[in-house]
Amino acid sequence: MKSHKISSGLKHLAGVLMSCLVFCSMFSQCEQERSLEEGNDVDFTLFGLSSFPEGLLLYSTGATSVEFDGKSLSCDVPLLSVAEEEASASDFISMTITLASESDLEAGRVYDMSQPGTEVDIVLEYVSEDGGELRRARAENASMKVSLLSDRYITGTFSCDFTLMLPDGSGEAMTECECHADKGYFNIFLL
Amino acid sequence: MKNARSFFHGENSRLSRGNVCSLFLGRAAVAMTVLLSLALTAFTADARKRPAEPFPVRSPFGNWAVGVGISGMGIDLSVTTPIHRSVMLRADYSFVGIYPKSEYDMSVVNLPGNRSFEMAPEDLSVRLDSHMLRLLVDWDPIKSGAGMFWLTGGIFFQNRTLFRYQEAYDTDIFADFGISGQDISSIEVINETGRFALDPDGTISSVLYRPWCGAYLGLRFGRPIPRRLVGFSGEIGVPIYVGRTRGVSSDMIEAYNATFFLPVFGRFDTGVKVHASLFFSLQLTFRLLDDK
Numbered sequence: 001m002k003s004h005k006i007s008s009g010l011k012h013l014a015g016v017l018m019s020c021l022v023f024c025s026m027f028s029q030c031e032q033e034r035s036l037e038e039g040n041d042v043d044f045t046l047f048g049l050s051s052f053p054e055g056l057l058l059y060s061t062g063a064t065s066v067e068f069d070g071k072s073l074s075c076d077v078p079l080l081s082v083a084e085e086e087a088s089a090s091d092f093i094s095m096t097i098t099l100a101s102e103s104d105l106e107a108g109r110v111y112d113m114s115q116p117g118t119e120v121d122i123v124l125e126y127v128s129e130d131g132g133e134l135r136r137a138r139a140e141n142a143s144m145k146v147s148l149l150s151d152r153y154i155t156g157t158f159s160c161d162f163t164l165m166l167p168d169g170s171g172e173a174m175t176e177c178e179c180h181a182d183k184g185y186f187n188i189f190l191l
Numbered sequence: 192m193k194n195a196r197s198f199f200h201g202e203n204s205r206l207s208r209g210n211v212c213s214l215f216l217g218r219a220a221v222a223m224t225v226l227l228s229l230a231l232t233a234f235t236a237d238a239r240k241r242p243a244e245p246f247p248v249r250s251p252f253g254n255w256a257v258g259v260g261i262s263g264m265g266i267d268l269s270v271t272t273p274i275h276r277s278v279m280l281r282a283d284y285s286f287v288g289i290y291p292k293s294e295y296d297m298s299v300v301n302l303p304g305n306r307s308f309e310m311a312p313e314d315l316s317v318r319l320d321s322h323m324l325r326l327l328v329d330w331d332p333i334k335s336g337a338g339m340f341w342l343t344g345g346i347f348f349q350n351r352t353l354f355r356y357q358e359a360y361d362t363d364i365f366a367d368f369g370i371s372g373q374d375i376s377s378i379e380v381i382n383e384t385g386r387f388a389l390d391p392d393g394t395i396s397s398v399l400y401r402p403w404c405g406a407y408l409g410l411r412f413g414r415p416i417p418r419r420l421v422g423f424s425g426e427i428g429v430p431i432y433v434g435r436t437r438g439v440s441s442d443m444i445e446a447y448n449a450t451f452f453l454p455v456f457g458r459f460d461t462g463v464k465v466h467a468s469l470f471f472s473l474q475l476t477f478r479l480l481d482d483k
Contacts, residue, residue, distance in 0.1 A: 040305050059305075147367045148310060150297070155308045157367050185368060187308045 042077045042095065042186045044158070048179035050169070055182070057082045058092055068190045072100035072119075073154060075188055093125040093134070097158075097186065099144055105154070112143040120144050122160050122181075128167060128174065137162045139181070152191055158184035246337035247482035249273040249416065254482060256416040258283075258424065260474030264323050267472045271329070271415040277336040279329040279415040281343075285472070289319040300360070301379040302368055312358040323349040325407055329415045341411040347404065347430060354399040358382075362393040379444060388442035395441045402434025402466070409470065422476045432466045 043059035046052075060077035067074045079092045099105070102117035111118050122139035139160035148155040160181050168175040251274045258269040265287025274280050295311040327345035331338045365375055378389045387395045409428020416422075437460045 043304070043306070145367060147364050148308060150309065153309055183369065185306055187306070 040185065041188060042079075042097075042184070044181045044184035046092075046162075046179050046181050048177060049166075050177075060095075063188050066188055066190065068154065068188075070104045071102070072098070073105065073188065074098040074100075091127045093127060095125070096123045097121075097144075099146075105146055105149060107146050107149040110143060110145045112141075122158070124162055124164075124181075126164065128165060135165055137164050144186075153187055153189055155187045156185075158186060160184075246334075246418065248276050249336065249482065251275065253480075254416055255479040256422075256476050257479065258474040258476040260472055262426075262472030263470050264321055267474060269474065269476075271476070273336070273416065275336075277331045277334075279341075281325075281327045281329055281345075281415060283325040283327060285321070285323045285325075287319070287321045289317075291317050293317065296383065298358075298360075299381040301381070302365075302370060303377050306368065310360060310364065313361045314357075314359040316355070316357050318355045319353065320350060320355075321353055323347055327407065329411060337414075339412055339414065341415065343407075343409045343411045343426065343428065345407055347407050349401070349403060351400050351403045352398060353401050354397070356398075357394055357396040360389065360393045365393065376442075383448060385443055385447045386445040388444060390441050397438070397440035400435075400437040400439070402432040402436065405430050405432035405434070407431070407470070413474075413476070415476065417476050417478050420478050422478070423474070424476055425471070425473045427469070427471045429467050430470050432468075433463070434466075435463050436461045436466065 040059045040061055041063045043057065045055040045057050047055045049056055058079045058081055060079050063075040063077045065074070065076045074097065076094055076096050078094045081092065098119060098121040099111060100119040101111060105111075111120055113120050120139075120142040122142050124137045124139070126135055126137065127133065128135060139162055142158065142160035144156060144158040146154060146156040158181075162179045162181065164177045164179055165174045166177045167173070252272050254273060256271045258267070258271070260267045262285050264285035267283065267285045269281055269283040271279050271281040293315055295313075295315055297309045297311050299307060300310045301307050325345060325347040327343050329341045329343045331341050333340070360380070362371065362375060365371060365378060370378065373391050375389050375391050375393055380387050380389055380395060382395075389395065407428055407430050409426055411424060411426040413424025414422055415424065417424075439458055
């Protein structure tokens with residue numbers, strides 16, 4: 001009689017444990033499915049390139065060297081292009097983003113260099129077709145808006161202007177090309 | 192997980208209604224067992240202990256009783272008066288309101304153009320509201336008003352919107368990314384329940400509608416107006432609805448799990464049909480006047 005009770009109790013316990021395991025595995029799978037899909041960390045459209053009159057979409061799916069301390073954000077993002085043909089006179093390699101403020105960064109706020117105590121620095125690395133020299137262009141009139149800020153992500157938009165040294169129409173001389181980065185988007189993982 | 196999701200997908204509306212139906216049937220089975228055991232105990236004890244006393248013959252509207260208890264539709268309040276020695280007129284009101292608080296959990300938002308980020312809803316509301324008014328006639332066909340078992344029947348009215356769920360996202364955030372107005376419906380939101388397309392106002396919502404009236408037949412044990420000042424009664428019956436039950440929710444792209452906070456997703460409409468469910472209640476009744 002006693003052994004029957006023990007056996008019955010063990011079966012009941014096993015059933016409860018199995019139910020918990022099944023439930024927990026389903027829940028964790030739901031959490032995995034609910035995690036971010038592989039979306040862009042950064043993307044923007046570069047206007048002003050003669051080869052792309054409607055703009056060139058540049059994007060990145062990974063950010064490196066991310067540093068965030070509540071008052072400043074910096075990261076490097078390798079860039080990819082959605083251009084199907086090699087019609088660009090340049091290859092855009094990466095972008096470095098730095099945003100810093102004297103006070104804590106806040107969601108819903110726009111940051112630009114005209115604000116005292118604020119640093120918005122965007123540097124674009126690219127290679128022109130004049131021997132593959134790596135060039136850097138520092139953004140002018142850079143503006144960033146932090147739309148969302150949590151413990152895990154900082155998300156927002158940006159825009160800026162670049163002056164790029166690109167081959168002219170003949171391809172023999174380098175000339176300054178005024179470009180504008182618009183519809184910029186960033187979603188950087190902070191942890 | 193794909194197998195689990197495909198199981199839910201396309202079956203979700205029936206599954207969610209099936210879950211609710213099973214819950215009601217389970218509760219009804221428990222209530223029936225309790226009622227029958229209480230009835231047997233009360234009936235036996237009453238027969239053993241009480242000496243034979245003449246039962247008062249009540250004239251129409253000659254006495255009143257009020258009852259308070261619990262039922263399958265929430266808190267139960269009733270008022271009863273005789274219209275004949277063996278026929279009682281009863282108005283019974285049942286209500287339940289559940290407004291659970293939920294913490295705002297992060298959802299994943301997918302924008303067109305391969306942009307994804309985490310975002311919590313700025314507002315989340317869940318409401319379960321049920322109000323039912325029954326106008327009933329209780330009849331003792333055997334003991335002319337002195338019996339413990341009564342037949343009951345009548346009509347009932349209830350509110351149409353039984354359940355409402357809504358989570359709202361800040362559309363100003365979407366405007367930062369150039370999406371506003373009708374274009375908001377191109378945004379997908381993934382929460383623990385599933386993957387949804389946002390409504391143009393930036394919300395995910397679910398509403399369950401039910402028929403607003405019907406007929407009721409049941410069995411009551413315990414006198415509607417007790418012999419003594421306080422009595423106990425129970426009831427089990429079948430509300431019969433003629434109408435449509437509708438579920439309306441935001442566009443659901445993929446279902447994961449039904450939860451208490453979103454048990455109805457997808458859209459369904461039963462059309463005008465005859466439905467039946469179970470109703471049960473336990474009440475304390477209080478006689479208001481002395482019998483003459």
